[in-house]
Amino acid sequence: MLLSQSSKETSQPTTATFEVFSPDTFMVILDFVYSGKLSLTGQNVIEVMSAASYLQMTDILNVCKTFIKSSLDINEKDHYFSLSPSSMNSESDNTSLYRSRRKAKSNPAHSLFALDQKTNMTNENLWSNFSSHSSEQMSVQQQQPKSSKRGPKPGSVRKRRRRLRLSQSHDFMQYKSDKSNATSGSCSASESVNYSPQSKEQIQLDAGNDSTHEYPCNQESKVVPKRWTVAQLEEELSRTTPECMDLKADELYTSMPAILGVMGGWNEDDLPRMRFKCPFCTHTVKRRADLKRHLRCHTGERPYPCEACGKRFTRLEHLRNHFQTIHQAGKLICRKCKNHVTDETGRVVQQGTRRYRLCYECLAEAGLDSIPDDLEAEHPLIIAIGDKNPSWHLDEEQRSDVEMVEDEPDNLVIQQINDSADESEEKVKPNLR
DNA sequence: CTGGGGATGGGGCCC
């Protein structure tokens, strides 16, 4: 269009320069034009997609979207992403195309799309198998070793909803380049707005085509995703999960490619309203900080441990709430009669690491009229109760194992408890998700 | 087995 339009007007030779993407990226596109093979990697897919958008090559655009989508589809919450740090951050030297299952298995992390007609016939079935049950199976396979009796039920609604969120990506993702690429001629953040389809209709069209794996320009050609069997997927997951487990949301947030800007609809003045899209699910947020917080639910990162019981939380406020309700008896409610109780009308009792309040009436019913003076002097509002013993009593042995620390709001450490069987189990539970 | 309530997780949004 550029060349023909310019030559019509000026009848002079026209030179088109493409400064918004690198020669390597253009080489990938050019190879596709001549060979029908698109060499996509986790490293280049973003820039190739941006270039394809700029060049209005919707075919490549769809391939890139399918590539990314397939990468996200095999992910579960605990698996993070197949565009793993190794494939995204490290330069991929292996440029060979995937043509066979064996090849895919030999180097599954380096995924390429081969628009090779020879492999088209079997790929559709493989793909449908892959996309229909691989994520289900993987989630089960991956969850089972970690599950506990307190863990979420396998078929729970919550799990199902989360899985749907991961696999149903119909958003049109609009990419802007990494900051590091801005100087090398890639599109900048501001330019990314111009890269979007020219009309709202086109956006909807793109979103609607998202689910297809047909390659539109050639009816015989089909997109060939990573063609793995379940066993191969398990192998890949067992290989990739440990390195992903080390990834923190902060690191992920700063190191991941800037797949952030998405169209969040349109303002009243017909300007695009930007939101930030999670690269691992369809969730979008208004603010980058919220995205950073949201990423923790994908990384599984729980940076706030309760030093009383070892349970870990994704947010400080959750830890605080937990600590206040569980270990500080923050609620002024009698655990038995549910009536309002104050320091004058009741006491704080302790059961293991848990503390809660009982009114004097309920205390009397439980036979706790007499409290040793030494304990009362040291902790006038605390009655310690054994974990397993239903009778109300003072557990001196337990008390000797528990080092009480002042309940300062700024210092959430109140106890240092020797590891018992129950406690060690309790410490493991928070990390099971 | 079931319903209620506490504990927890996550999103929106204000400061």
Added chain:
DNA sequence: TGGGCCCCATCCCCA
């Protein structure tokens, strides 16, 4: 941008 609050959904324990 981070901290914090509020709200709601879900999970899970217990009566």
